[in-house]
Amino acid sequence: MKLKYWLMLAFLIVMLLPVAAGWALFSLYNYYESQRAVAEYVELSGRFAPIEKALDNPELYQLQSPEHQILPELASEQVSFNLYLPSGIRVYSSGGDTWSSSGYTVRSSELYRNLYNLQIRHRTFSLKKPVWNHGELAGIYEITMLRQDWLEGISIRTTWVVGGAVLFFVLLYGTVLWLLSRKLFFPMRALMNRMHAFARGEQPDVVRANIRNDEMGTLLQQFDAMQQTVRQTQAEVEKQQKEKEMIVASLSHDLKTPLMSISAYAEAISMDNRSERLERQEYKDVIARNVERMKQMIGELEMYTALGSSDSELAMVEVEGEEFFEMLLGSYGGLAERDHYNMQVSVRTNHLYRIHPESLMRLTDNLVHNALRYTPPEGRIGLAVIDSVEELPEWMNPLLGAELDPYRTGATIMVVQNEGPAIPPEQLERIFEPYVQYHKQERHGFAGGSGLGLSIARRIALKHGGDMRMWSSEQYGTAAVCRLPEL
Template identity: 95%
Template sequence: MKLKYWLMLAFLIVMLLPVAAGWALFSLYSYYENQRAVAEYVELSGRFAPIEKALDHPKLYQLHSPEHHPILPELASEQVSFNLYLPSGIRVYSSGGNTWSSGGYTVRSSELYRNLYNLQIRHRTFSLKKPVWNHGELAGIYEITMLRQDWLEGISNRTTWVVSGAALFFVLLYGTVLWLLSRKLFSPMRVLMDRMHAFARGEKQDGVRANIRNDEMGTLLQQFDAMQQTVRQTQAEVEKQQKEKEMIVASLSHDLKTPLMSISAYAEAISMDSRSERLERQGYRDVIARNVERMKQMIGELEMYTALGSSDSELAMVEVEGEEFFEMLLGSYEGLGERDHYNMLVSVRTKHLYRIHPESLMRLTDNLVHNALRYTPSEGRIGLAVIDSVEELPEWMNPILRAELDPYRTGATIMVVQNEGAAIPPEQLERIFEPYVQYHKQERHGFAGGSGLGLSIARRIALKHGGDMRMWSSEQYGTAAVCRLPEL
């Protein structure tokens, strides 16, 4: 139940419960009083009978002096009293001892004749009025009043019970309300505050979960957990990016140190050895120029990697016809394979249109191809292919690789750059896309050449195009870098 509805219902119950309890107590009290009154009347009816018999005498209903009623004082007691009235309403006798003359105390007829024969049960007394007849004529009316002694004696006990019951009801009601408020509000708020304090102290509480609730507090706890998870993920991402930046700076500093030292050494040699031959000095200049070009390339790749990682950078996409563009793109590498004595296999099978950024996609392909050339042994085979989602994969692909690529290319076009050579260990297949992480070739006892940003840049270009990039490697078919591109 929603918390606001629960609070509204709780307040309504708290308001209605005392009223219901008071009504129930009053009903119980009335029922008990009526039952007790009947029991008392039955119990005391024996005492009414002789009094009624004595008062049912017409001669008593005349204006006399008290001496004419010698038996009447004996009928009265502390618990029983009575009055005698003439039909006109004049009281002729009172058990209190006062007798009135015709000009004395008079009761109005409407009051005198009210409730004749009816037993009147009051809080403290029973009252009974009856007429007295003399040869068919009304001689007078007597009224007997009997004190409810047992009832009055039990009033203090009943008062104690009522007060105790009311106090117990209040305590139970108050305790129930506090328990419900604690269960619905205080306990979840305490849990939330503990989580907030733990989160502020940097403590992890991934295993702590409150009971699933369907009210606002449950929603608040779930949203706090979601926010906490999001903040932690953001912090982890920021830490990862910070470490990545530190690693890039350290790697770049290390990579720039070698060409800088070479430039410094050859520049010093040129300046100090003026007697060197012209060809030797030109060789020094060529070395300096190559190192400068290498440094410019490294800095350019770093700039591109940083720009592709920015969320603000957008590539200017254009729509191209796939078959024409990719045949031109992949065909430019056939001459490179012939020059370096590689068997270059090219296959383009697509009829789709694509939205791409040509320059960056050319950079992606160039990085993958030069990476393949670096790892392929002499006279080895390199395969280049662009296959859309409905075309068959090239025949030169290993059947095992074809089986692995079919699920990956569902609904999209793939660009494959496959080379022969040593397989990359499975634990390094994902890490090689990280900046400045390269596959360690055991036979060379070192890392492969290059700046270490080629595959990282290629994956970021693929992501900018709405695609993805993965790497497959096996001793049976070599290594395949696969870029997945969405189709129009």
């Protein structure tokens, strides 16, 4: 239940419960009083009978009647009575002497009210009856009996009522406090503990199985989601910072070699004036190659940084897939013939694509040159562009079909496969990191290159809304697969 609805319902119940409890207590009190009154009347009715019999004498209903002398014997601390003439004049009262009690007049409407009806009051019973003399009304007597047992139990009943009321309010307050603690205080305390733990940098607790469905549960879930997002962002920032530090360190290390070479040859040119022209030209060519190598490394670093920026956008154009990819992959045929590689090219697509041609050419170039670097002499290299419905080429690793089919659902894949030593599975993902290259055991060194080629290729694929992965085996070599969305 939503917290606001629960609070509204709780407040309504808290307001109505005392009213309901008071009404129930009042009803029980009235019921008990009526039952007790009946029991008392039955118990004391025997004491009414002799008094009624004595008061039913018409001669008593005269002013200063000598018969009044026997009446004091009928009265007691619990029983009193009054005698009235039909005109309303009181002729006798057991509560005083004859002279002081007579002469008091009661209105007729009051005198004749509730005749024959037993009146049950809080402290007394009263009964009024007429007295007849040969068919004529001689007078009216009123007997009042004190409810002694009831009065003696008032203090006990008052104690029970007050105690019950106090117990009821204590239970009500405790229940409301427990519900508020369960609904509000405990979740707020849990949220505060999580906030303090997050501020101290502690790891969050394990997510509990019982998820609340009210506002506090939503708040806790949102805070956990925010905490997870912040931690992921922090981890990503730390990763990027370490990546930048590694790039700077690697680039500084890579630039030392050409710089030292340039410095050495420049010093040789400036100091050795006797060098022959051919030798001096050779020195200049070495300096120019090293400068070009440095420019290439800096250019790749600039491209890698630009592709990693969230603000950079590529100017996409729509192209016809078969024509563009045949032109793109066909340009590598001469390179393979020159280096004596067996290159197989396959383009199977009729889709349209939104691409950035220059960056996609850079992606393909990086993958092809990476394949050429690892392929042994006279080895085979395969290039293919296959859309989501076409069959894979025959020269591809057939074991990849089960993995590539879900990977290329609704997308076209670009495959660059080369023969050569297999890359260990634990390095297949790391080689996409900057300045991480596969170590070739037979060469006892790294394969060469700037170390940013595959990282740039993956970032270009991500900018196109795709992805890039690698598969490797001893029999078929390594396959770099780039996935591109189809229009």
